[in-house]
Amino acid sequence: MSSTTPLLIVVSGPSGVGKDALLCQMKDLGYPYFFAVTATTRPQRPGETDGVDYHFITEAKFTDMIERGELLEWANVYGNLYGIPKKPVEQALVEGKDVIVRIDVQGAATIKRIAPHASLIFVSPPSMEELQRRLRERKTESPADLELRLKIAQREMETLPSFDYVVVSQKDGMDVAISQIEAIITAEKCRRRGLRFTVRLGGEPLNAEPWNLEPIDLPEVFLDGKEKIPGAASNQPAQ
Numbered sequence: 001m002s003s004t005t006p007l008l009i010v011v012s013g014p015s016g017v018g019k020d021a022l023l024c025q026m027k028d029l030g031y032p033y034f035f036a037v038t039a040t041t042r043p044q045r046p047g048e049t050d051g052v053d054y055h056f057i058t059e060a061k062f063t064d065m066i067e068r069g070e071l072l073e074w075a076n077v078y079g080n081l082y083g084i085p086k087k088p089v090e091q092a093l094v095e096g097k098d099v100i101v102r103i104d105v106q107g108a109a110t111i112k113r114i115a116p117h118a119s120l121i122f123v124s125p126p127s128m129e130e131l132q133r134r135l136r137e138r139k140t141e142s143p144a145d146l147e148l149r150l151k152i153a154q155r156e157m158e159t160l161p162s163f164d165y166v167v168v169s170q171k172d173g174m175d176v177a178i179s180q181i182e183a184i185i186t187a188e189k190c191r192r193r194g195l196r197f198t199v200r201l202g203g204e205p206l207n208a209e210p211w212n213l214e215p216i217d218l219p220e221v222f223l224d225g226k227e228k229i230p231g232a233a234s235n236q237p238a239q
């Protein structure tokens with residue numbers, strides 16, 4: 001168990017900006033974070049590994065997971081369903097690991113609502129032209145899907161001001177972006193020292209206060225958004 005409260009870090013940004021490549025590189029470099037694997041109904045692309053890049057599941061199974069409350073967050077992105085299985089995230093937090101989730105901008109907004117202490121990082125392209133170039137060059141979408149993603153990208157860029165941090169993913173600049181994400185995590189860890197921050201995903205509190213610190217009266221955080229401690233400040237997500 002780490003000596004500081006584990007963080008929930010959201011890495012978001014428009015499709016095609018390079019979030020996956022960034023996080024993949026961080027995994028390969030052995031960063032000690034828990035990288036949540038999303039479940040999706042999107043067809044598997046060549047080169048993707050089930051259980052590593054995504055859990056590729058059927059729509060029926062996805063619906064079942066929604067109904068059982070097994071997803072931390074889910075969204076329909078470009079016509080496919082994407083969602084983060086709750087249990088592995090819960091387990092990682094119990095073990096004191098910092099968790100990184102990679103989600104689209106609507107998912108980031110949901111996480112912020114249900115876990116206000118989550119740290120939101122927006123991965124931005126250096127320009128819209130560069131984003132369009134990257135999306136076209138990766139050739140993973142059908143022409144219609146590509147057009148849809150390009151159209152939505154502009155709107156996704158407009159959500160940037162609601163994020164806590166921005167990392168610009170420069171062409172050939174992955175190392176810089178990774179070290180910036182690392183610096184953000186370090187800064188967030190320093191910031192949280194002294195805060196009373198209890199993460200709950202529905203069961204018992206997962207993490208107690210840091211030691212020897214004056215507790216500050218912050219509301220507990222509920223990732224399932226269902227429970228409320230009597231007397232605690234309102235921390236229910238907006239319905």
Ligand code: 5GP
Pocket residue numbers: 012013014015016019038039042073074075077082083084102103104105106107108
């Ligand atoms: P792709 O199909 O290109 O892998 O991903 C499409 C979009 O879905 C990306 O913006 C990606 O970040 C987003 N995405 C991946 N996993 C999740 C998730 O668990 N929740 C949400 N809301 N979006 C996700």
